[in-house]
Amino acid sequence: MTSIGDQLAAACLRHVLQLLHDRTARHRLPEILSHVLRRQLHLFSPSLLSTLAAASSSIRHPYFARRLLILSPSPDLPLFNAAIKSLSFFPSHQPFFLFSLLRSAGLRPDRQTFAPLLKSCSLLPSLQPGTAIHATALLAGFSDHSAVAIQLVELYAQFGCMAEAYNVFVKLPHREIVVWNLMINGFCKRNDFESAFHLFRQMSSRNIVTWNTILAGVSRAGYDSKAVGMFLEMWESGIDPDDATVVTILPICARTGNSDLGRKIHFYAEKKGLLISAINVGNSLIDMYSKCAELESARRVFDEMPQRNVVTWNTMINGLAINGHGLLGLQVFDEMLERGFPSPNSSTFVSVLGCCTHAGMVERGKELIRAMPSEYKIKPRLEHYGCLVDLLGRCGRTREALVLIKGMPMKPTAEIWGALLSACRNNGDAEVGEKAATKLMEVEPENSGNFVLMANLYAETGRWEEAEKVWSVMRGIRVWKNTAQSAVELAAEFYLFK
Structure with missing residues (x-):
């Protein structure tokens, strides 16, 4: 016959386990652990600490799981695995320390040990720890x-080792x-589109992540027409674009001036509620x-955005x-300041200075x-000074621009001096232009x-001898002007004209 205390402990234990199945309650894990320790519930259920550790890994609460290991008098493999998993989302050597402790305790790692351990390896700056864990997993019989x-595929693809990734694949x-998606993404990052397309066409079924991966890779490489063609193929195949697809294709519409396709995507995004769910x-x-x-x-899009x-x-x-x-741009900036949120950042001032220039x-x-460091705590960078040099140059104030450049806190680049020289040419200022x-x-x-x-x-200023x-x-120094060329693509062939 059980005592009343045992019955109360069992009831508390059931309540704790119910809480751990509630995702909202998992964010209160420290409170739940305090309750467990106060009631000594872990003595009634040795697996409770492992359950708590597993819950912490799902919300990426790393040091909580490690604390559970310390509290446990004899941690078992599930507890070690849960602790390693909770640490695997962050670039740290802690998972390897726990792996060493696990083996020192005489426990045999399993697949649930190696998977998160390899995940953590992909976040490190060096591949060496990952290859060591791969070798250990191979010896233990879990690499397949x-x-x-x-x-393993993610690890090798992350470091651009696609031959090794393919061997596992x-x-x-x-x-x-x-x-499949990891392999395609890895090949795209290496600009090996032939291999990426080969795998892509081999797939019997593709999800939205697959399409987004190949579209992002093709777009990143500048193959705009190819990306648009693949996007339309995806759409026509019955796969609905998501926000990631849309923000990949819209910049292509911008680069190519394809506002017709952009408007169709806009209509689709409104219909699917993407403008509400995804600010990007x-x-x-x-x-x-x-x-x-x-x-x-x-x-209109700007005014109608809910956030x-x-x-x-x-x-x-x-x-x-x-x-x-x-x-008008300056008016929008002033409106932003009046609202008080969000605060302007460095990029804001590049855009605003561009408005001042126009x-x-x-x-x-x-x-x-002047106001950037004092009022907004933003240190002006080279691009901000470049905007101001351009502004002064366009307004014919080339001498003032030269003084500004000489007083910059950083070394002027070729772009800065080039902007001033172009301004001097436009304004006929040979003296400053010479400098x-x-x-x-x-x-x-x-x-x-x-x-x-x-x-x-x-x-242009009549100084022919100097010219x-x-x-x-x-x-004398064999510097020659590059001859301009035009290229026309006809029937998949490029023809150059000088």
Whole structure:
């Protein structure tokens, strides 16, 4: 006959186990553990600590599981496995320390040990720990198990070792779709699209992750027409694009000016509620419409978005800037400041300074650069100074731009000096242009474009002797202007014209 205390403990234990099946309660694991220890419930159920550790791994609560190991007088394999899994989501050597403890305790690792251990290896800067664990798993007879093999493929693909990944892949008797996706992603990252497409076409079934992986790889490599074709193939096959698909294809629409496809995707995104569930979809639509010079549509998306983050505001401001509507862009920036959230970031000021450039607002631009560190705690970077140099140059204030460059807290780059030299040419300022050219040639002595700019500046200001001297220097040091070429693709063949 059990005592009342035992009955109460059993009731408490049942309550704790019920809580652990509730995902919302799992975020209160420290409180649950305190309750377990206070009632000494782990003495009634030796597996309770392992159950707690497993729950902690599902919410990525790493050090909680390690604490459970310390509390356990004789930790078993499930407890070690749960602790290793909870640590496998973070770049750390802790899982290997626990693996050593596990083996020192005389326990034999199993597939549930090796899979998370290999997962943690893929987050480390070196492949060496992963190859060591692979060898251990091979000796233990678990390297061919599905969960372990998937992590091995992910590990080798992460480090670009696709031959090793493929060796594991081909030995799998049953290849889950996730392992196909890992292989395709690995080949895409290595720009080996022939291998990626070969696997892609071999798949008997593909999910949205498969399509997103191949689309992202093709897009990243700049094969825009190929990506659009594959996207339409996916759509026509009955697979609905998700937010990741949409934000991959919309930038292609922006680059190619394909606003017709962009509008179709916009309609689809509204119908599926993607504009509500994924803020990056709205951001991508604003960017696409802006780059297609459809600012009314961009502004409509912006105004109708239920939530906006700093990227939303930056994209709208930049869209107005690149279309020459600097004043409207500054108004949007002022609206952002009035709302007080989100706070502007470094990219915001690049866009806003671009607005100042298009609006010719020199004083506002200088005021913004001064306000960045004092009011917004943002240190101006090279691109911010570059925007201001461009602004001053466009307004004919080349001498002021030279003073700004000399006072910059960082070393000016070729882009900075090149912007000043171009401004000097546009404004006929040979004196400042000569100084900019001298600095530019120190930074890029073999760039023929710099010599050409300087020679043209002299020629356009009537200083023909100086222009001829520049051409003579070019001939003397064998720096030549690259001849422009055009390329036309006809029937899969490229024809070059000089």
